[in-house]
Amino acid sequence: MKRTDYLSWDEYFMAVALLAAQRSKDPNTQVGACVANEQNKIVGVGYNGFPWGCSDDELPWNRTGAFLDTKYPYVCHAELNAVLNSISKDLRNCRIYVGLFPCNECTKVIIQSGIKEIIYLSDKYKDSDQVKASKIMLNSAGIAYRRLKTELRSITISLVPPEL
Numbered sequence: 574m575k576r577t578d579y580l581s582w583d584e585y586f587m588a589v590a591l592l593a594a595q596r597s598k599d600p601n602t603q604v605g606a607c608v609a610n611e612q613n614k615i616v617g618v619g620y621n622g623f624p625w626g627c628s629d630d631e632l633p634w635n636r637t638g639a640f641l642d643t644k645y646p647y648v649c650h651a652e653l654n655a656v657l658n659s660i661s662k663d664l665r666n667c668r669i670y671v672g673l674f675p676c677n678e679c680t681k682v683i684i685q686s687g688i689k690e691i692i693y694l695s696d697k698y699k700d701s702d703q704v705k706a707s708k709i710m711l712n713s714a715g716i717a718y719r720r721l722k723t724e725l726r727s728i729t730i731s732l733v734p735p736e737l
């Protein structure tokens with residue numbers, strides 16, 4: 574008899590996004606994103622980090638202080654990286670799974686790439702103008718967004734082989 578406790582597609586793609594987030598060096602908020610196509614194939618994955626060639630140890634990870642001394646002008650957001658890392662430029666009808674509701678800049682990238690649906694986990698910045706702007710644009714462009722519905726509280730991945 575087949576297993577019944579396997580991951581749904583939504584849970585699987587969100588888990589991939591959350592795994593990617595584990596690569597982030599951001600000490601405060603680690604975000605991962607996973608783009609899946611209509612055939613449920615992963616076409617792009619990304620997480621928030623500094624641009625190629627910019628040292629994680631030289632640029633600041635601060636949240637506060639003078640703008641240029643914070644991470645905000647430098648960090649590439651997870652969704653941007655997932656789209657740029659995609660195997661295709663044309664992401665029409667794809668879905669993006671992301672740990673955090675996309676900011677307005679990521680929302681523009683998502684809309685322009687052709688992605689048709691956003692599935693997110695946290696909406697912790699929902700009261701910010703950035704996220705409000707995201708929702709205005711998404712509603713206007715007719716792009717769906719929904720919070721992941723799952724009974725799962727966590728997914729455990731063991732790196733210890735079963736025989737040990």
Ligand SMILES: O=c1ccn([C@H]2C[C@H](O)[C@@H](COP(=O)(O)O)O2)c(=O)[nH]1
Nearest residue numbers: 599601602604621650651675676679
């Ligand atoms: O759409 C988004 C919004 C934010 N991020 C990243 C950018 C930063 O590295 C963190 C947010 O840091 P806070 O300390 O929580 O302000 O999240 C993203 O990848 N995508």
Ligand SMILES: [Zn+2]
Nearest residue numbers: 650676678679
């Ligand atoms: Zn963003």
